[in-house]
Amino acid sequence: MSQAGAGRSLKREDAAVMAEQVMAGEIRAVARVITWLEDQQPLGPAVIQQLLLPARRAMVIGITGYPGTGKSTVIDHLITAYRRLGHRVGVLAIDITSPVTGGALLGDRIRMQHHADDPNVYIRSMATRGQQGGLARATRGALQVLEAAAYDVILIETVGVGQNEIDIMQMAHTVVALVAPGLGDDIQAMKAGLLEVADIVVVNKADREGADAAIRDLREWCPHVIRTVAVKGDGIAELIAAIAEHERLKDLAQMPS
Ligand SMILES: Nc1nc2c(ncn2[C@@H]2O[C@H](COP(=O)(O)OP(=O)(O)O)[C@@H](O)[C@H]2O)c(=O)[nH]1
Ligand SMILES: [Mg+2]
Known part of the structure; x- marks a missing residue:
């Protein structure tokens, strides 16, 4: 799991690491990013920006x-x-x-x-x-x-x-x-x-x-x-x-x- 905790200031690399984990389908990363979005923490949108959507859409x-x-x-x-x-x-x-x-x-x-x-x-x-x-x-x-x-x-x-x-x-x-x-x-x-x-x-x-x-x-x-x-x-x-x-x-x- 990345070091990108809620209490720390956002680093671009943290968001990139989390985005990688989400795209690898890691449930813990998925859950964590959704919590950031719910809590309206800036880390949430920062991760979203780094996400690539798969060719075959859901x-x-x-x-x-x-x-x-x-x-x-x-x-x-x-x-x-x-x-x-x-x-x-x-x-x-x-x-x-x-x-x-x-x-x-x-x-x-x-x-x-x-x-x-x-x-x-x-x-x-x-x-x-x-x-x-x-x-x-x-x-x-x-x-x-x-x-x-x-x-x-x-x-x-x-x-x-x-x-x-x-x-x-x-x-x-x-x-x-x-x-x-x-x-x-x-x-x-x-x-x-x-x-x-x-x-x-x-x-x-x-x-x-x-x-x-x-x-x-x-x-x-x-x-x-x-x-x-x-x-x-x-x-x-x-x-x-x-x-x-x-x-x-x-x-x-x-x-x-
Ligand atoms: N009789 C009957 N009860 C149902 C049926 N579908 C769901 N229920 C019951 O209705 C209640 C509410 O269901 P739930 O799926 O939680 O509804 P939701 O609030 O719309 O998500 C539960 O007690 C279910 O068991 C059905 O087709 N027939
Ligand atoms: Mg329900």
Whole structure:
């Protein structure tokens, strides 16, 4: 590990050494740089400046939705599926409202615990520190760090509530919005916000009453609606396929004609 500690004044060489370690995929360096970004220490951006992105860019997938809709459970299954495909997976779980939902991150950790021993999976919770917009900035940096560390798939989980989340979701190539039956008015509210940036809508907890009505309602409005029962892993293969298809179309759209 480099000597570039938080307490010392920044040396250009320190940032370069850390950048090398990040690009070598060293988890400790990755974690440390993300902490610097969260804490808004100048070392963070200094390392970012020295990072080179790999030729094959990561697939960045945003997963958003209200608390309790099942985002972390879905992500747990997505990690398993992408690992089976041989991908290295990074997860950024963003908690905008950490002082209030202190327990949510713990819950996320438990739900994604299966992957704790897999060196090819890196799961990181990020919380708000300091001023408005700080977390979105730190998230953008963390994304660059994970890309430089050559993760193939990067999943970003946000709690769908406001502008901050929309800003973060716009960093993703494919945005998946989760809803659960019984949210009622919340789904209407989401249509004006997060569903607007969504490429794919997932109706999770389809084992519950009201799922079919929610799916019918949403299909009038978004062509890609998928039904999942995340606790059983149902619908995850369909979700993976829909994400792949969206990525493919997006790549085609970006190809020079
Ligand atoms: N019945 C049912 N419960 C689910 C399903 N998916 C997740 N849950 C449960 O819903 C709760 C919240 O899930 P979590 O993944 O933490 O939601 P998050 O807050 O959106 O990340 C947990 O108790 C899960 O076990 C599902 O498809 N059906
Ligand atoms: Mg969660």
